[in-house]
Amino acid sequence: MTNISNQTLNKSVSLPTYDRSRLKSRIVHLGFGAFHRAHQGLFTDEVALKSESDWGICEVNLFGGEALITSLREQDHLYTVAEKGAESTDVKVIGAVTESLHPELDGVGAVIEKMAEPQVAIVSMTITEKGYCADPATGRLDKNNPLVVADLAEPTAPKSALGYIVQALKVRRDRGLAPFTVMSCDNVQENGHVAKAAILEFARLQDEELGAWIEANVTFPCTMVDRIVPAATKETLDEITELIGVEDPCGIACEPFRQWVIEDNFVADRPDWSIAGAEFVADVVPYEEMKLRMLNGSHSFLAYLGYLGGYAHISDTMTDEGYRKAAFDMMMKAQAPSLNMPAGTDLEAYATLLINRFTNPSLKHQTWQIAMDGSQKIPQRMGGSLKHHLEQGSEFKWLAAGIAGWMRYVSGVDEKGSDIDVRDPMAASLREVCESHGVNVSVVPALLSIEAIFPVEIGLNPIVIDAVSSAYQSLIDNGAKATVASL
Incomplete structure (x- = not known):
């Protein structure tokens, strides 16, 4: 999408009509992934x-994505977002990005210096759950994480997002500059608190005074983000080329x-x-829990049980009445009762909206x-509601089925005996547990006993063990489709 102009693009494409030269790099965003492009990038463009x-x-x-940054530069930091409804598609060219950096292309120092520039007021992040280097069981910084170990040993040459943020804040403090806000946009419960806890603990391990300065001067707002943004495939990019009239490797x-x-x-x-x-x-927390449990929890339920049932896409699972009904019941009977929402929140309308979005x-x-x-993901998406049902003595068979689906999935072999490409930070240890049991119900208590995923009061609870088993x-015995239908 180099030489972008009204002449080169199809007439239906919405272009930035504002003067892009007035924009300054006041936000540094870590993680130029699909979700950020279609969410914060688009919101910021619309404000302009x-x-x-x-x-x-x-x-x-x-980490990675050098080619994406190179492509973004080649097209003057413009990229396309195609909003695909069931009936029609709106195509927008986003102009809010002013510049881009990558440590492999520009050096670590250039990234830190950019974050330390006086006009930068926000450093935002979409770095996924694992980017916070936190122990899922405790929420505390994982001091044994290789990135944390490396960054503490060499603070001026960081590798982790935490290391970059702390080093940039140190530079700002030393230069007498105001701090920036650290804003997590990751799909993590109380993401601002998670970011704050990890960054403060990291900073204190590096320099107690710096940690105290960050705690006194930096804010970490929580955010709740929601938009379904599939990873870009060749098919997506080909479709965007057709929609706009030129290629855009950064399109989403x-x-x-x-x-x-x-x-x-x-x-x-x-x-x-x-x-x-x-x-x-x-207070973002009620909205966050609503989304994490109702949308993301049912998404995970559909992902594991849908994959095992032979469905490649979420919309495919919605063509199966058993999955459609089970997903709605998962939301309304397993997740909604565990929420504490502001008065007037219509959770049934929200669940219906989600089913339509999935479809x-x-x-x-x-x-x-x-x-x-x-x-x-499972601790955040299912753990809180599971705890609620155990306290209330209420039915949670949908959660049990979702967790069982995950256990069957991480064994690495599907119902037809084909390999599953399991991507997970704990994939190796999960596979080891599964291989020692085979596809056998004896694996359930073994996986439930992993405290990094399931707190003791859940993982060792006989009611949970029985339900998941x-x-x-x-x-x-019956396969995923029949299991889902039986719910």
Whole structure:
């Protein structure tokens, strides 16, 4: 998409109509992935379209993605978002990105210096759960994480996002500059608190005084982000080429729905993202739990049991009445009762909206993609509601089936005997446990006893062991489709 102009692009494409030269790199974003492009990037672009905003974004990829950054530069930091509804597709060229950096291309120092520039007010992140280097069981910094060990040994040459942020804040403090806000946009419960805990602990291990300065001066707002954004495939990129008239290796497709709830807790300035539909609130937690449990929890349920049932995409599972009904019941009977929402929240309407979003045939959201990193996701997506049902003595068979589906999936072999490409930070140790038991219900208590995933009060609870064992046995005897239908 080099030489982008009204002449080269199809007429239906929406272009930035504002003067991009007024934008400054006031946000440095770590993680130029698919979700960020279709969410924060688009929101920031829309603010510039609708106001005199000068908020621009410097994009940084810390791990991999060099080719993506190179492509972004070649096309003047413009990229495409295709919002695909069931009936029609809206195509927008996003102009909010002002520059980009990558340590492999530009050096570690260039990234730190950019974050230390006086006009930078926000460092935001989409670095996935594992990017916080936190122990899932305790939420504390994992001091044995190889990235943490390396960064503490050599603070001026960081590798982790935490290391970069702490080093940039140190430079700002030493130069007498105001700090920036650290804003997590990851799909992690109380993401601001997770980021704060990891960064403060890391900083204190490096320098107690620096840790105290960060705690006193930096804010870490929680955010709740929601938009279904499948990973870009060749098919997606070919379709975008057809839609806009030129190739765009940075293009991304997503659903029309979007939501962003932000804790209004910024130490410096911030864009008025509410112009683009974001909601600033005092407490994000109820919205976060609603989304993590109802959307993400049912997504994981559909990912494991859908993959095992032979469905490649979430929308494929929705063509099966058993999966469609089970997903709705998972939301309303397993997840909704565990929530504590503001008065007037209509959870049934939300569940219906989610089912409609999952059904959108234009989105090719792979069950395999959602199934990644389950050891990091299951505690947040199912743990809280499971705890609620154990306290209440209520039914949680949908959660048990979802966990059993995950256990069957991480064995690495599907129902037809084909290999599953299991992507998970704990994949090797999970495979070891599974191989020592084979596809046998005896694996259930062994996997439930992994405290990094299941707290003792859940993992060693005989009621949980029985329920998950029963679901797992059904997967062996009857397969995923029949197990889901029986719910």
